[in-house]
Amino acid sequence: MYDITVVGAGLAGLQVARLAARGGAAVLLVDARRSVTECVRTTGIFVRRTFDDYPSLLPFLGSPIRSIGIHSPAGRSIGLVSDRDEFRVGRMKPLYEAILQQAIAAGVEWRPNTTYASLRASRGHSEVVFRDGSEVKTRFVVAADGSRSRVARDLGLDQNSEWITGVESVFPSESRGVPRFDCWIDRRVAPGYLAWMVDDGEDMHVGVGGDRARFDPSAALEAFERRMRKEGRLAARSPIERRGGLIPVNGVLRRIANARGLLVGDAAGAVSPLTAGGLDACMRLSSHAASVLLDALRDGVALDRYDGCAFRSRFASRLAMRQLFNLATQSRALIEIGFAVGGTAVARRLVRHVFFGRGSFPDPAQPRRKCHGVRSGKTTFLPIPGDKPDTVGRKVVFPDLTP
């Protein structure tokens, strides 16, 4: 029997599996994909707060980006340059692979090509059934199976109800060495969200995101690429990769744990409803999840302190701003007025706050850490390296991620 079965090996599942195994738990990690590098579903933009707090991600991130531009349908622009490194684009395939190798080194049993099918509750444990007919027994189940989580449904926990669709093409860089991030507010190609172009000097990602009821993502991406070519921002090359997926924008869900398991990453709705960024939450919420699971295995502490309501209150302003953004961007005239006053200090401060603010996924309460190396049944649970931050001066630094 496993202590923990993690379904889904995206960033959220990898992080929780790696940390739980390092803490001494017997962990099974499964994914429907044949490898963690197959079918990447993210642009991979990491915000400053994430690489400040997890500096060991840096070898897997591209050059820093300090310049952003926001553009209106009629071509008005607001440009801002930060005096700090605000964004870096992850090299997601090597990053996923490195965390997987660390997880395996920590003792995680990795089963690719294994699709979750259903869950049966037994006394004190669950039986996880896979599509190939095999089954495992496990004390806890972690739903890391993304934005439309079947595991969340089968655990009887909350499920996402609101999504945007994001699709993008990846091209070789055309920035000639000036990394920048540009966004377009234009409901014709990105109703309810944004179109983007991010180029860090190595890769260029060109994408659109929007309300799935209001647009055809592939057609919108084609139209956006055509427009970028016409404006001379994109050469007539073919993409080297296509990425896409559903992004939950309902804010973190309320009921994300019960006696049988818990939700992490997109399955928990842990994505900013305003920026649609979820990578920071994958790192932070999964670290918290590993800590809560280890406490439960070690001391029998209930998982109920892993509570979405504790985070949800911090999402209120972002949900409100998303509603406001949705309303304001319905009208092209309103957008253009917004850009016309974009030079004002107030408008620039707002843009600066959204793009350069340190706001990201709220920090979970510091893990309760009662004892070290305590025996529980056959398993010895050790403190979790990589979970407990070290304090260097006034800055919190999370230990190394690299193998």
Ligand SMILES: Cc1cc2nc3c(=O)[nH]c(=O)nc-3n(C[C@H](O)[C@H](O)[C@H](O)COP(=O)(O)OP(=O)(O)OC[C@H]3O[C@@H](n4cnc5c(N)ncnc54)[C@H](O)[C@@H]3O)c2cc1C
């Ligand atoms: C196009 C796009 C661009 C984005 N860009 C950014 C960005 O730049 N910055 C940012 O912060 N966020 C971004 N996001 C959001 C961010 O990518 C996600 O929040 C984050 O990757 C979620 O990670 P996850 O591990 O929870 O889920 P996922 O990465 O989706 O992983 C879920 C895993 O579960 C597996 N799985 C699903 N069902 C089953 C099953 N039945 N059995 C077994 N395995 C299963 C899948 O194969 C997958 O590997 C973007 C999202 C999209 C769609």
